[in-house]
Amino acid sequence: MSLKIKKGSTAHSAYNLRANYGDEIETHTLAVLVDNEAGVLARVIGLFSGRGYNIESLTVAEVDHKGHLSRITIVTRGTPQVIEQIKAQLGRIVPVHEVHDLTVEGPVVERELALIKVSGTGDKRVEALRLADIFRAHVVDSTLDSFVFQITGTSDKVDAFADLMRPLGLTELARTGVAALSRGK
Amino acid sequence: MTRQMIGAKMIVQALKDQGVDTVFGYPGGAVLPIYDEIFQQNDIRHILVRHEQGAVHAAEGYARSTGKPGVVLVTSGPGATNAVTGLTDALLDSIPLVVLTGQVPTFMIGSDAFQEADTIGITRPCTKHNWLVKDTADLAATIHEAFHVATSGRPGPVLIDVPKDVQFASAKYTEKKQVNTGHYQPRVKGDMEQITKLVEAMEKAERPVFYTGGGVINSGPAASQLLRELVHATGFPITSTLMGLGSYPASGDKWLGMLGMHGLYEANLAMHDCDLMINIGARFDDRITGRLDAFSPKSKKAHVDIDPSSINKVIHVDIPIIGDVGHVLEDILKVWKARGRKTNSEGLAKWWVKIEEWRKVKCLSYTQSGTTIKPQYALERLEALTKHRKDRFICTEVGQHQMWAAQYLGFEDPNHWMTSGGLGTMGYGMPASVGVQIAHPDALVINVAGEASWLMNMQEMGTAIQYRLPVKQFILNNERLGMVRQWQQLLHGERYSHSWSDALPDFVKLAEAFGAKGILCSDPKDLDDAIMEMLNYDGPVIFDCLVEKHENCFPMIPSGKAHNEMLLGDASTEGAIGASGAVLV
Numbered sequence: 001m002s003l004k005i006k007k008g009s010t011a012h013s014a015y016n017l018r019a020n021y022g023d024e025i026e027t028h029t030l031a032v033l034v035d036n037e038a039g040v041l042a043r044v045i046g047l048f049s050g051r052g053y054n055i056e057s058l059t060v061a062e063v064d065h066k067g068h069l070s071r072i073t074i075v076t077r078g079t080p081q082v083i084e085q086i087k088a089q090l091g092r093i094v095p096v097h098e099v100h101d102l103t104v105e106g107p108v109v110e111r112e113l114a115l116i117k118v119s120g121t122g123d124k125r126v127e128a129l130r131l132a133d134i135f136r137a138h139v140v141d142s143t144l145d146s147f148v149f150q151i152t153g154t155s156d157k158v159d160a161f162a163d164l165m166r167p168l169g170l171t172e173l174a175r176t177g178v179a180a181l182s183r184g185k
Numbered sequence: 186m187t188r189q190m191i192g193a194k195m196i197v198q199a200l201k202d203q204g205v206d207t208v209f210g211y212p213g214g215a216v217l218p219i220y221d222e223i224f225q226q227n228d229i230r231h232i233l234v235r236h237e238q239g240a241v242h243a244a245e246g247y248a249r250s251t252g253k254p255g256v257v258l259v260t261s262g263p264g265a266t267n268a269v270t271g272l273t274d275a276l277l278d279s280i281p282l283v284v285l286t287g288q289v290p291t292f293m294i295g296s297d298a299f300q301e302a303d304t305i306g307i308t309r310p311c312t313k314h315n316w317l318v319k320d321t322a323d324l325a326a327t328i329h330e331a332f333h334v335a336t337s338g339r340p341g342p343v344l345i346d347v348p349k350d351v352q353f354a355s356a357k358y359t360e361k362k363q364v365n366t367g368h369y370q371p372r373v374k375g376d377m378e379q380i381t382k383l384v385e386a387m388e389k390a391e392r393p394v395f396y397t398g399g400g401v402i403n404s405g406p407a408a409s410q411l412l413r414e415l416v417h418a419t420g421f422p423i424t425s426t427l428m429g430l431g432s433y434p435a436s437g438d439k440w441l442g443m444l445g446m447h448g449l450y451e452a453n454l455a456m457h458d459c460d461l462m463i464n465i466g467a468r469f470d471d472r473i474t475g476r477l478d479a480f481s482p483k484s485k486k487a488h489v490d491i492d493p494s495s496i497n498k499v500i501h502v503d504i505p506i507i508g509d510v511g512h513v514l515e516d517i518l519k520v521w522k523a524r525g526r527k528t529n530s531e532g533l534a535k536w537w538v539k540i541e542e543w544r545k546v547k548c549l550s551y552t553q554s555g556t557t558i559k560p561q562y563a564l565e566r567l568e569a570l571t572k573h574r575k576d577r578f579i580c581t582e583v584g585q586h587q588m589w590a591a592q593y594l595g596f597e598d599p600n601h602w603m604t605s606g607g608l609g610t611m612g613y614g615m616p617a618s619v620g621v622q623i624a625h626p627d628a629l630v631i632n633v634a635g636e637a638s639w640l641m642n643m644q645e646m647g648t649a650i651q652y653r654l655p656v657k658q659f660i661l662n663n664e665r666l667g668m669v670r671q672w673q674q675l676l677h678g679e680r681y682s683h684s685w686s687d688a689l690p691d692f693v694k695l696a697e698a699f700g701a702k703g704i705l706c707s708d709p710k711d712l713d714d715a716i717m718e719m720l721n722y723d724g725p726v727i728f729d730c731l732v733e734k735h736e737n738c739f740p741m742i743p744s745g746k747a748h749n750e751m752l753l754g755d756a757s758t759e760g761a762i763g764a765s766g767a768v769l770v
Binding site (some may be wrong): 038050085092093094 | 334
């Protein structure tokens with residue numbers, strides 16, 4: 001018995017047809033409170049890589065020593081449907097206590113710290129120092145031909161400062177990623 | 186009373202305190218202390234499998250057929266890695282399992298020791314949760330917590346990795362009641378506002394349909410009972426996924442049959458044309474929805490699920506209800522009754538007229554002629570000769586035979602149908618039948634298999650013989666990987682790349698070599714007698730049923746198509762699947 005299957009194409013693929021959500025890509029900052037136990041960060045990161053979600057920035061540290069709780073701050077991007085899925089999937093992880101979407105929960109303070117090494121002499125060195133002053137970056141290390149600046153602020157501010165330092169001799173950059181808290185009580 | 190004991194003894198004690206009566210396992214260097222403790226007691230029965238994958242599938246069969254968590258004990262390294270397929274299978278089908286693995290001593294972890302593997306790392310994405318116990322003092326509490334996690338909320342497999350020195354060291358035993366199960370308390374009660382919204386929609390609906398899934402079965406027998414009551418009271422039609430078969434009886438008059446890729450015509454068209462879809466414990470799997478933009482375009486959708494991440498994952502729903510199926514069904518019934526038991530009887534009557542028209546298509550009809558057994562016929566005869574048995578449990582492997590079993594066998598009760606739905610694991614059914622028979626020694630346990638799947642875990646016949654388990658291996662032998670062959674025929678220009686089973690064993694001789702009974706049947710005339718011979722034999726049987734080699738499984742919704750574009754039989758398959766459909770699985 002032989003079947004003649006015509007080679008044709010349908011107009012659609014099943015997988016690129018999502019239900020009617022907005023397609024706008026949004027950036028959200030999530031705060032995830034977790035038990036501070038071995039492997040908990042691997043669970044969170046594994047979730048993002050396994051399901052194909054983005055991580056723009058991730059910071060983690062213990063915030064409650066007695067309660068063994070760590071706070072993970074994740075900046076992620078996706079459509080509203082993907083963001084909702086990320087939150088629900090994070091909520092399924094057993095050591096996860098709370099998932100907060102700071103972006104929708106109200107005004108939020110977001111800060112990042114960066115250390116920036118700028119090497120150079122003469123005018124460039126002076127200009128770097130002058131710009132650092134404008135950005136309220138501190139000099140935390142200095143040699144005769146280099147500075148290490150410490151800057152805190154929003155990611156945009158850190159970006160802007162780093163961009164200005166590049167032509168002035170930026171050689172190394174270390175960023176912590178975003179830490180965030182909601183404003184008010 | 187505080188009790189001091191070594192870790193290995195603690196494990197056995199904790200299992201006893203959790204009510205465990207059976208452990209499926211395989212010993213090895215890193216679990217010898219635990220096996221030593223098992224040897225010295227009689228409360229827990231250890232079933233020695235032949236391969237760790239078999240242990241996990243057997244535990245799945247045990248769990249599915251009893252509603253209790255299945256327990257597995259395997260050694261480190263290869264013992265743990267062999268269990269990975271079973272863990273993933275249980276994760277996708279939400280089967281509660283507690284798997285204990287041995288590990289090299291804590292001071293050797295990370296040294297690439299003999300039979301060392303990063304079991305926690307490997308099993309992190311294929312368990313609901315896992316633990317490495319580094320201190321004997323934490324061991325008992327971890328086991329108690331593991332049972333809590335495996336069985337609460339959406340059930341799933343958990344794993345506890347126990348280094349050998351932790352098994353030898355001594356500490357205080359933590360009683361079950363002393364354990365703080367912590368913050369992990371998934372919500373079971375649904376939101377009453379949403380439930381009321383659903384009831385309002387049910388009162389008005391002209392074309393409602395219940396679409397139920399494995400969640401009903403996982404919620405327990407009471408949930409199935411409530412579902413039956415609700416269907417009976419409202420008179421709404423009901424269909425179910427592969428995983429949910431048995432929660433509503435196949436003999437019930439509101440039953441439309443299974444839906445999905447190989448579901449029944451009436452079930453899929455009811456899903457497509459309904460105006461109210463009530464999803465209870467199912468997850469809009471891609472085998473169910475087909476093309477998403479054409480999935481049930483005219484309906485309002487309600488979704489009852491205990492897992493918030495299932496809501497709006499693939500299909501946007503109008504009425505989300507997060508909670509346990511049993512609890513939510515109870516509230517739906519309560520609210521619906523309190524509001525006067527209303528339905529739109531005029532609309533419903535018209536809806537049923539339409540459904541009856543679809544039923545008349547008789548989408549499962551086929552022609553049995555000549556001297557070759559059609560696989561559908563084999564299953565119809567198996568059904569006819571066994572359906573009177575209330576204690577009949579059916580397991581399957583994965584492929585065409587699995588879909589035919591779902592179509593042609595009728596399931597009257599929950600927990601009587603064991604199949605690998607989400608992961609589609611060939612080799613699941615043989616060990617699962619062992620697990621079911623262990624849990625139900627006097628029941629009729631049949632594994633409907635294909636010859637290719639069956640060979641994947643056939644070593645477990647040894648287990649069946651050792652424990653005198655009269656499992657019936659009903660193999661529909663088409664000497665092909667039937668479903669692969671079907672897709673190659675429909676999608677890949679009839680180029681049958683590696684989809685035949687060459688060099689097959691003589692299954693009768695194989696049965697005899699194991700010490701079981703072998704039956705060969707190739708003529709439709711002999712089929713009934715051969716099946717009776719299988720049923721009447723008190724012991725394990727391998728039934729080699731030689732069937733039509735090129736039979737295709739219909740109805741079929743080709744991938745990338747909508748419910749109302751289903752194929753009913755060979756005549757209509759021309760041009761069935763487009764190029765974009767061919768990239769889908």
